[in-house]
Amino acid sequence: MLAIIGGTGMAQLACLEISHRQIMRTPYGEPSGPLTFGKINDNKVVFLARHGYGHTIPPHEVNYRANLWALQSLDLSRVISVASVGGIRADLTPGMIAIPDQIIDYTHGRKYTYHEGLDRSVTHIDFTEPYCHLTRNGLLRAAKRANERVIDGGVYGATQGPRLETAAEISRMERDGVDMVGMTGMPEAALAKELGLCYATIAVVANYAAGRKTSARAIRLEDAHAVLKQAMVGVRNILEHVVEL
Numbered sequence: 001m002l003a004i005i006g007g008t009g010m011a012q013l014a015c016l017e018i019s020h021r022q023i024m025r026t027p028y029g030e031p032s033g034p035l036t037f038g039k040i041n042d043n044k045v046v047f048l049a050r051h052g053y054g055h056t057i058p059p060h061e062v063n064y065r066a067n068l069w070a071l072q073s074l075d076l077s078r079v080i081s082v083a084s085v086g087g088i089r090a091d092l093t094p095g096m097i098a099i100p101d102q103i104i105d106y107t108h109g110r111k112y113t114y115h116e117g118l119d120r121s122v123t124h125i126d127f128t129e130p131y132c133h134l135t136r137n138g139l140l141r142a143a144k145r146a147n148e149r150v151i152d153g154g155v156y157g158a159t160q161g162p163r164l165e166t167a168a169e170i171s172r173m174e175r176d177g178v179d180m181v182g183m184t185g186m187p188e189a190a191l192a193k194e195l196g197l198c199y200a201t202i203a204v205v206a207n208y209a210a211g212r213k214t215s216a217r218a219i220r221l222e223d224a225h226a227v228l229k230q231a232m233v234g235v236r237n238i239l240e241h242v243v244e245l
């Protein structure tokens with residue numbers, strides 16, 4: 001079974017033939033919402049809306065540990081996360097889709113590990129490659145079959161939010177080598193790795209990052225939502241082809 005975590009612009013998965021929903025509890029609390037089970041093209045899929053079904057949970061309040069724990073308790077092969085981002089690199093323009101291959105974490109104060117508490121041994125997971133290359137390759141192949149253009153690779157910078165960044169913060173991130181900026185990529189990817197889940201992200205560029213090419217020098221969320229709505233058609237198309245593999 002494949003798991004899909006939907007982000008902003010994907011509170012539901014239109015192509016999913018739903019069989020049932022299940023409320024889960026974990027030692028870390030409740031996930032963002034019930035898990036939705038179903039099929040896409042006869043392949044089993046479980047879907048979870050990261051921000052809740054009514055999009056009520058902001059990025060810094062998502063219970064990432066509960067979300068990943070709930071998914072891990074199922075018999076899963078892969079986890080695909082869909083996440084909206086601001087584009088920093090010149091070719092990451094609104095509407096583009098990228099499959100990032102690296103992460104820089106700028107978040108703070110989040111519950112970012114399962115390895116805490118006196119009863120736990122000291123554990124350092126390897127995080128050299130934050131995303132699962134099999135899942136990334138599956139997504140790239142699916143995009144090819146679906147005839148959707150995607151950018152292979154890129155550095156995802158995870159910010160704390162919920163506010164957007166300053167122009168100077170984006171310039172600093174660019175100097176760090178960040179290509180796209182979002183608020184949910186971490187600790188999600190690291191928690192997935194701690195649990196041994198094969199995890200990769202489809203990043204959808206909703207807007208130019210702060211201070212990049214916006215003539216108004218401000219990010220208009222209405223515009224970003226319209227871009228996401230359109231781009232999610234391409235994401236769904238890719239997802240339909242992933243599960244065919």
Ligand code: HPA
Nearest residue numbers: 084085086181182183209
């Ligand atoms: N910054 C941070 N997160 C985002 C952005 C952005 O510009 N766009 C979508 N998610």
